[in-house]
Amino acid sequence: MDPDSPHGTAPPDRHHSEVTLRVNGKPHTLTVDHRSVLLDVLREDLGLTGAKKGCDHGQCGACTVLVGGRRVNSCLLPAVALDGSDVTTVEGLAGGDGEALHPMQQAFVDRDAFQCGYCTPGQICSAVGAVAEAEAGHPSHVTDPATPAGRPVPLDADEIRERLSGNLCRCGAYPHIVEAVEDVVR
Structure with a gap:
């Protein structure tokens, strides 16, 4: 009391x-x-x-x-x-049924974009967010200044690497991660 x-x-x-x-x-x-x-x-x-x-x-x-x-x-x-x-x-990310993977998750599996897998969930969430940011027209440090404001930013390998630079992978699966994101945005 x-x-x-x-x-x-x-x-x-x-x-x-x-x-x-x-x-x-x-x-x-x-x-x-x-x-x-x-x-x-x-x-x-x-x-x-x-x-x-x-x-x-x-x-x-x-x-x-x-x-x-x-x-x-x-x-x-x-x-x-x-x-x-x-x-x-x-x-x-996969949605309600839990059966089908989100396209980004599937691309990571298809491209073997992980080794130990520790960073993979963060990498996948970051990639989903990065794609959405680019689609919304948010520029990055490497975005061509001639890209019209508010229009989708094309995601080439340099753009993807820059946008995912805050996610570290100790195994070095970066090339496969970039390829997986490229697969999704194609």
Whole structure:
């Protein structure tokens, strides 16, 4: 009992909040510690272990997921700041039936664009986000300045490499990853 409380009850927990996240199309209402990042909530509270904890500093991309359709490093985002957000993990890309892979997932399989597989979920989510960004006309550092603003940006190998440069692969599967993305955008 809290002697400072007018009713003798414990004060509200000032270190936790209730958040609702729509993850892979399903709503989840959770009470999360204010220090919890999205990656930990996905892995520990929801059992979605596709996104990996690599560097825990937003430098490797192994934790990449899509929030509102945009790719993000889930190890950097406080879960409480995402209340009401739509989150898509590699597990949710395939859609509802779970039988057919997302085209990007299938391209990674077809091109053998992974070796150990640790970075693969982040690479796939990042690639899906990068393709969407290019289709929406968002330029990258290597986009030809003559590309009309707001028009889709053509994704050649240089564009793909630049857009995926935030995702590291210790096995060096980069050529196959680029080929897989090229297959999807063709």
